[in-house]
Amino acid sequence: VYVVLSLGGSLIYGxxxxxxxxxxxxxxxxxxSDHSFGVVTGGGKKARDYAEEVRKKGxxxxxxxxxxxxxxxxxxxxLINVLGSLAYEKVADDFNExxxxxxxxxxxxxxxxxxxxxxDTDAVLLAEALHAKRLVNISNxxxxxxxxxxxxxxxxxxxxxxxxQLVKLAIESDTRRAGEHFxxxxxACKLISRSKIEAHFVSGKRLEDVKAAIExxxxxxxxxxx
Ligand code: UTP
Numbered sequence: 001v002y003v004v005l006s007l008g009g010s011l012i013y014g015x016x017x018x019x020x021x022x023x024x025x026x027x028x029x030x031x032x033s034d035h036s037f038g039v040v041t042g043g044g045k046k047a048r049d050y051a052e053e054v055r056k057k058g059x060x061x062x063x064x065x066x067x068x069x070x071x072x073x074x075x076x077x078x079l080i081n082v083l084g085s086l087a088y089e090k091v092a093d094d095f096n097e098x099x100x101x102x103x104x105x106x107x108x109x110x111x112x113x114x115x116x117x118x119x120d121t122d123a124v125l126l127a128e129a130l131h132a133k134r135l136v137n138i139s140n141x142x143x144x145x146x147x148x149x150x151x152x153x154x155x156x157x158x159x160x161x162x163x164x165q166l167v168k169l170a171i172e173s174d175t176r177r178a179g180e181h182f183x184x185x186x187x188a189c190k191l192i193s194r195s196k197i198e199a200h201f202v203s204g205k206r207l208e209d210v211k212a213a214i215e216x217x218x219x220x221x222x223x224x225x226x
Contacts, residue, residue, distance in 0.1 A: 002102070002132040003035045003214050006123035008139035009042025011204040012075045022204060023082040029211055030086060030107055037107045038098060038130050040123040041079055047071035065115030072111030072119055080109050095129040102130055120188035127197050134198040136213045141183055142203035144169065144222040161224045163193035192224070199224040 011022050030037055043050075050071045051064035059067070076091040088101030092110040101108035113122050120137070127135045145155040146169065161169070170189040173182035183201060184192075192199055200213035202221035212219035 001035050002038055002127075002130040003033075004038040004040070004123055004127040004130065004132045004135045005214075006120060006135065006137045007039060007041045007075075007079070008137075008204060009044030009047055009072065009075065009119070010140055011044070011138065012041055012078070013044035013046040013071070015045060018075075018078060020078075020082065023079050025207055026079070026210075027082050027086070029207065029214065030083070032211075033214055035133075035214065036102065038102060038123075038126045038132060039076075039079065039107060039109045040119045040126055041072055041075040041109065041111050042119045043068050043071040043075060043112070046074065062115050065112075069112035069115070074111075076109045076111040083107055083109070095125055098126055099129055117187060118185045120185045121191065124188045124191040124195075124197065128191070128195050132197065134200060134213075134216060135192065136200045136202065136210065137184060138202060138204045138210055139183060140204060141201070142206065142209075142221055144183055144201050144224075147173075158222045161222060162226055163189075163196065163224065166199075166224050167193055196226055 012019060047068035050067040054064045054067045073091050080087045080091065087107045087109055088105040092098035092101050092108055094113055098108050098110050112119055123135060144158045144161060147155045149155040167189050170182050170184065170186040174186055200221060200223055202209040202213045202219055209219040209221055213221060
């Protein structure tokens with residue numbers, strides 16, 4: 001049984017650079033689980049820095065995305081190094097390669113794929129490709145809220161959502177100002193809703209929740225299902 005993990009880039013590579021301790025804790029959780037894993041790593045600060053550098057030199061948004069994808073793949077490589085023999089040794093460049101890697105190892109890791117999307121979408125596509133039982137989105141937000149909890153202390157937290165509600169929330173927040181993006185990008189929400197993949201949203205700072213979500217047990221984050 002496959003579980004796909006979407007690892008928020010800021011957890012891997014934040015203001016202080018690479019967080020190897022976080023990667024080690026993910027390794028331990030994977031090691032202790034009986035499942036097989038597809039993991040997609042985000043870019044975090046590294047991706048923003050790479051993209052900004054390209055823009056400064058006059059590169060297009062396409063070029064900025066290509067550079068940001070490179071950052072996500074460097075993060076993927078760091079995770080592979082930490083996972084050692086548990087992981088397929090190469091960062092999978094596309095979903096077919098990920099499928100092949102998954103046949104050979106307990107864990108296959110990938111970063112971004114094509115410009116114009118984010119690793120949220122890559123994670124859902126990987127979950128579809130692997131027929132994953134569930135997807136666990138691990139970020140620095142502990143659940144899905146109706147508005148940004150860091151800006152609105154009255155934000156309402158959801159324990160459960162169905163796919164329709166998830167897509168509706170993503171569309172509503174799409175009209176908000178730049179920089180206030182919803183926890184899961186809109187294309188990723190649409191894709192998860194077409195395949196009805198059970199999705200869990202938990203904080204990377206609460207490893208007990210991450211473990212529980214992977215096993216499909218109750219946790220303090222949000223569960224999205226029918
Ligand atoms: P992330 O998935 O980390 O983006 O990919 P994000 O949602 O902006 O970041 P966080 O999680 O909130 O920190 C980083 C960037 O890499 C490019 C995009 O530019 C994206 O913003 N990217 C990623 C792609 O172009 N294609 C991909 O498949 C993945």
